[in-house]
Structures are given as C-alpha cells and as structure tokens.
Amino acid sequence: MDTLAITGCTGRLGSRVVSLLAGREVPQRLIVRDPDRAPEVPGGEVRVASYEDTDAMRRALTGVSTLFLISGHEGPERMAMHRSAVRAAAEAGVRRVVYTSFMGAAPLATFTFAREHATTEQLITAAGLSLTSLRNALYADVAPRFVGPDGVMRGPAGNGRIAWVALRDVARLAVEVLLDPAHADAIYDVSGAQAIDLHETARLIGEVTGREIRYHAETDAEARASRAGAQEWQIDGWVGSYAAIATGETSVTSHTVEHVTGTRPWTFAEFLRAEPTAWQHLV
Template structure:
C-alpha cells in the first residue's frame, strides 16, 4: 500500500490525484489531520486515516500496512518529521520518500532548510530504502510574495537573489513517479527551467499585465515591520526574511534538467505559473 501524508495540502492532494489517475484507489491510503477534509477521497475508495506527526499512536495507525510512504514535509520541525520516518519504518515500509528542498543545508538562514537537512540524515539512518526529493522553491510562493504589486504597481521586498521557482503540478508529477520507483536516494535539484529574482518577476508581471510594475527594495527591518503591521506574527515574518537572506547567498539559484528529464517534458516556467494566476 502507498501512503501519502498531508493529503489535504496543496502538494499532497495533487500527488494523490496523480496516483488516482494512474492506478485508481486500490492500495492507496492517506494520512491527514482531519479525515473530514478528505471525505471525498474516502468516497472514491481511498483509505483515509487520521495521522498527526505530533501523535505517534495515530501516525502508526495511519501508516499501518504501508509498502511505500511519501512524507510531505510540514513546518520547520525535524523532530516531527523524524516521528513520521520512524512510524513508516516501524510499519514495515520498503521505501520512505520525503519532500525535501533544493536548499537543504544545516547552515541556512532560512529555518526550514536545516530541518530538511536533518530529516535527510534521519532517512539515511532509518535502515529503509529512501528517496529525498530535493524540490525547487514553489513558484506559488513568489506569486504570494508579490502582494499587492499588480494593484499598486510596486513589488516591495528586501534584497533577494535568483530562485529557480518550480510549479506545484510538476513536483506532484515527480513525486508520483518517484513512488513508482523512478528515483532513489537524494535527488538532484528538481527545479524550474530558470532562476529569477524579484526584478525579473516585476518585469514579467509588467509584460503580462501591460502596466509598469517596479521592483522596490527595502531594508530588512522595514520589510519585517511592514509584515507585522499587516498581521503576520513577528516570528513568521523573521522566518520568511530568512528566505531572502538565503537567496542572496545563491542557495536557491541552481537550475537542473533533472525534473524535465523525469517528466519527459519541459518543466513549467514561472511565466506560465504567473500567467495562470493573473489570468494573463
């Protein structure tokens, strides 16, 4: 049986849909915090069980009988991921897959990255065949960080660096293929075809919308204060600032052909993602 955790999230749900398209519901289960949110999957024949990385007993029940487990990473919590790895190994899974990140590094200023690196180590120590999917940075994050730029004409953000923004849909396809045994160990970066900074994104948005959108760079503290003023908890704003700090170092700049080669088609460009989100 294949078990997918986090199946009500954007990536997890997309992976489940790919698996349903490829093989139907037989032998497919999901682990979700709220089974009610996955009722439609249960109606389609998917095994739905409550699973919570912070509840070992529930997690053990959710992955019971698993042959392959895809652990869709949550917040920057390596201890929670470790419990999921341990549960999958205890359930007798033959392979554990984990959605890691291209920027997984112990020394990263962006909090999720050290957590990813630690979980990769836990996978290696599990004694189970494993796959760490080094996913590119979600393109949807850049769209979200544009904020009100399409309305105000200004894309306001701290100094950044190039990022190989990657489409959720491509990464879902890759995970489904990996569950079929297409990948082993720590993968090459699974990225979009270009690395773009926010200046590039402002130019693309201008081209798509036909209006001038200017990239405005602000000081780190000013941007953080602005996020807090808009209701973002200070800890969350500072964590997000870490993304900009890491991108300045080039941590997310790698562009690799591995994703397109795996999919057998070109990886989705950021321009395509932006056009879909803006109706352009």
C-alpha cells in the first residue's frame, strides 16, 4: 500500500478523512502545525510541519508516495505557502498529490481564489507530480454562515445556482481517491446532488431553524460598500464568490461522488437534516 500523508488534519475536512482512513485501518502520516492538536488514531504517525517551512515539509514527507494537500487558508500569502508545499513534496519524492481545488478553477475564473486553485494545479504538474484534483463546489457546511443576524443572506449572486456539497461527501470521495492509484492524473468536479439558488437555500435553512430566512440579491456596488473597511483581497474574494454563483460557475452537478463511492451525495435539504450543528447558531 502507498504511504499516505494527510495535511489539514485538525480541520473540518482533514479530520474526517483521517477518521475514515483509520476506520479502514490504513496507516497514515499526519502533517500538523501543533502536535498537541493531532488526531489520535491507530496507525497515525505525527509529523510537525507547516506549508511555508519548506525544509520541515520535505522532512515530514520523505518516504510518502501520496499526499492529500488541503488548500491553505485564503489570504495574500496562500500562493507562497502552496509553492513551498509543492516544492517540498517534489523534493521529498512524493509521486501523487490529491489536491482540494475549487469548481471552475481556471486562470480567468470569476472567483479570484478559483484562479489561485488553477495556479496551484499547474504548480503541482509542473513539479513533475501526478495530480488528482478535487474541484469542490461550495461547501454546504458553510452556507448557514451566509445568513446575517437579521436573517438575510446578502450578496451579488443574482439568481445563480449552487450545487452545495457536504464536507462529509467530499471526505468520503477523498478517501477512495487516495486509496486507488487509478485516480491519478484526473480532475474531478465534486458537487452535491442538485443545484439550487440562494432563495431556495434560504427557504430550506428557514425550515430547519424555524425562522424567516431570505435572500437579498445585492448589486456589485452594494456588496462592496457593505464590506467597506475590509482588506481589498478580502472584498474581491467575497464579492467574487457570489459573482461566480451569478455566472453559473458554481452550478455544475456531477456524478463524481456517486460514481467513485457508490453512494450519491446529500442534497442540501438532506444535509441540513443530518447536520444540525451547522445551523444551530441561527436558532
């Protein structure tokens, strides 16, 4: 069996992947910044490194054949972190990288961070590494966070649709892809079972919370004004995410999850019923 390394082990996605792999008794190397927060799982070997520390990452990845690379936190330094991590993987002898990208990743994508994902994909292949890209739709788990204190979701998304995908389904997919080298050199669109607009998203959140939740479609100018005071990269990213919804770039529905795992992904309504912790802060 290939030696697997998992990054982002303490995060919402990485921790799920670690748990699922442990449940299948798969040995794994856990790459963490803080060893005190590392998951305690059978077969888990902890190594301490951060993306920006190329030398530490190289040491942590030596002997690893497949790396699950979860994209770094959004910010001005993210691409430098990705370059460092990819360089370390190549120098350590890693052969395949499974990377958490974004649906519609392309150099001219509407969403600024989708452009960064496209650049990262190119960095991985240019380094001579085999890339398996999981181009994930927007996570269903964060959708309730779009609701303001007044019960309104605001953004310049027009009537565009989103194929919300649950982290649970991305994790299930990631495990199968990590364990099967047949998925090498593949780019997968990863979505939920259906695409819905933000009006429907708000209605469904309202159903489970018992509150009146609605969506207000802002203009680009209104959206930027509402974020006045934030850094420019934050405003561009926030507005760009909604603009990508408006253009249809987030509306793709794929059969990837069901085809690879054998079980279809949740719809957004099913997610809300199954994961109440995602929206309980709204009650």
